[in-house]
Amino acid sequence: MPNPLHLFGFDRRVRARRRRAVPVPTALPRTDxxxxxxxxxxxxxxxxxxxxxxxxxxxxxxxxxxxxxxxxxxxxxxxxxxxxxxxxxxxxxxxxxxxxxxxxxxxxxxxxxxxxxxxxxxxxxxxxxxEPAFVDAVATQRFRRRVRRLREPLRSSPAMVLPAAPSGAELDERRRRFVVLDNQRSKVETVATEQFAADVPAVEGDCRQPAMLGVAGLDRPTCAGLALTDDDSANLAVVMAVSVLRPGVPVLARCSSHVFQDRMEQFGPEAVINPDDRFGNYLALEMLRPVTHQLLMWLMDNDENHLPAIRNGLGRGRWIVCADGAFGDLVTTDLREAGVEVDLTHPRDGAPRDSGITGFVSGTDDDIVNIALAEQVRLTNPEAHIVVRQKNAANKAVLAYLRVDHVYIATELVAREVLARTLTPVFWRFAELAVAQDEAWAIALRDRLVERLRRRTPDRDLLTLSMADAPGLVHWLSRGMPFTLGDLVRDPGDRSAELPVVPLLLARGDDILITPGSDVPVRVDDQVLLVGSGEGLGPPRGGPALRRRRGVCRYRPRGPHDLGLAHPHRRPPRPSPGRRRLRRPTTRRHPRTRRRPRTRRLPTTRRGGGDRHTDCAGVAGSAPCHPILCFPIAMATRGRVPIAPPSRPHSLSRA
Amino acid sequence: MNLEKVVFGFFVLLAATLNFGFFVGDIADARVHNVWELFLAVVVNAIATVLKFDRTQLGAVHLATSLVALLQLLAATSVWIWAVQVSADGLTPTHISSVVSLSGGALLANIVSVVLLVVETASFRRR
Structure with a gap:
């Protein structure tokens, strides 16, 4: 069996040359x-x-x-x-x-x-x-003002195209701010009809101009670039500008050809996503490791769907790919690498009339033709696994009533991958490691998750056990008291009850422990990736529980009883002015946290802030209290991302 | 020779000279300050200001000087009109002296404008 790591190209990662930060241009000739x-x-x-x-x-x-x-x-x-x-x-x-x-x-x-x-x-x-020039100038000026007014950590997504609207809607839903820059007016105008919760500045402009990216907020302390246009050279320009002007800022790009992928990778972007290529990878993974694929799709799903159905035996038998462009070559190459027998046919030869095929990929450049081909193949092969390629979700209504097993939409795949990497950066490390595990591991984890969280797609969150985010626990740990992952996922109000939360990954500096057991002791500065249902992770949904969970935010244990073991609802007394310095969790770092593991810190505007633990609604206007330990929702912009290459993260898991 | 630059220099200079012509003389003596010169100074200053709207040709400071001059001259004109049309005493030495002093402020701004023009011309030649 081929190595899935190799299949996904996880091992090809180019380190960009070290660059120093330079001023980002923001002057556009036409803005005045x-x-x-x-x-x-x-x-x-x-x-x-x-x-x-x-x-x-x-x-x-x-x-x-x-x-x-x-x-x-x-x-x-x-x-x-x-x-x-x-x-x-x-x-x-x-x-x-x-x-x-x-x-x-x-x-x-x-x-x-x-x-x-x-x-x-x-x-x-x-x-x-x-006049268009004047209208553009006014629009650009307004856009510039609106971007300047964004106070929260900004995930600037220059050149985010609206076919990737799922990613926009998802970012908005997770209260992440973003801006839209596109060279097509129609796409920019759809931002107005998207009904985002937050104000989304959008402008029609050429993202090839670095100054335009500067106007879109590239010079902001916290941002990330998402180059998602369907134009490769425009995306390359964004990758280039971001990595040269703001070396520390992560940039994710979409591309559609290997030539441009190589060019982009020279600049060391966070990720280059070639959707057609990745589709082939996922299809191969589904054949080789159906449960791993099922698990990843479930965890990465952003539409809050239920556990997807599983199809075994896709790797056996013959596949037919009907495509007329580079897509067909990419998919057949990937499937052949996975050891699957596959034939490539051209759409001008009509639908394949063979019966008894295992799967069929209908991948021409024409959406309607793809549906027609799929229907023809379905007549002769009622049991085949049929995949239909679509440019957008316009034909959703038709496809819902046809017996199609999978609909591949490039923009949705890109959106899914981009969100998996940006919302919780550590989650992508989990995905990389999950592919390297065997099928038995995937089955065990899936069954455990389903048992604990039921079949609904779980939310995920990253918990950093730092002074800023978990002062109570840091105090506890710094006194040498034991605390395990199992303790972490217990309800702070009722220590005997476990929250519907499962830790997927524990990152300690460069060491990564995948699916850690509940007896693993945690340390200060550990990062824990958690998945769980809404009541375990999400913002409290009002009612008495809200009040109780707010109490958790002030939670600073000074002994076993304060940890909630004996008096779960006890709150610490109001600090008197004289003792305030000792008691209040301050922005000052705890001595132990100074020994930082070798991690990369994403650019940040707001750090620490002990104040917000006394009122957790104060962060970004909407940050919820964590039922376990308070931390704000804009985690990823402040969190540290371990940068160890995937080839050597197993020292903990092997131990 | 650039005709646009000729026109520009002409109006900037003319604005300053007309302003100066109105300004010179005894400050309280209405006979040595011709109202038509003030009128022409206002008009030429307005034209010079509009010509400076072209930001590529000259800096924003240039435009600012013209705006100052125009504002001062308009204030001077208003005082004059007030004295002649509204004031019961007519054009008294008090009125005419405030008109002339206002135009003196405008003259200063116009001189700055001319200096800027000369500096630009000189630096242009050196290139």
């Missing part, structure tokens, strides 16, 4: 809308000023009479008043006295002159407001 207007309005302004002053001066020179017939010449102010009325086409009186005939002749000429110049100026002004 006001100056654009002023420049274009120069000629109209000059015409109005010239004609106005000419007519005003002329009027004062022309002799007139006052009411008694005495000679009277208008003062400068009279003339300006008269011309002001005339230029705005109001002109309702002759002031201060009725005009003489020469004055009337001059005013008549002035009316024609001034009205024309006025109309010209207004015409230019209003056409300027409609």
């Amino acid at each position: 809308a006001v100056f654009l207007v002023m420049r274009r309005m120069r000629a109209p302004f000059l015409v109005v000023i010239t004609t106005f002053s000419f007519c005003t001066a002329g009027l004062t020179f022309i002799p007139g009479t006052d009411g008694q017939g005495n000679p009277y010449r208008m003062t400068a102010f009279d003339a300006i008043y008269q011309m002001t009325m005339t230029v705005t086409t109001v002109g309702y009186t002759e002031a201060p006295y009725a005009f003489s005939y020469p004055q009337r002749m001059w005013v008549m000429m002035s009316i024609f002159l001034l009205v024309v110049s006025w109309a010209y100026a207004l015409g230019v002004f209003f056409s300027l407001l409609q």
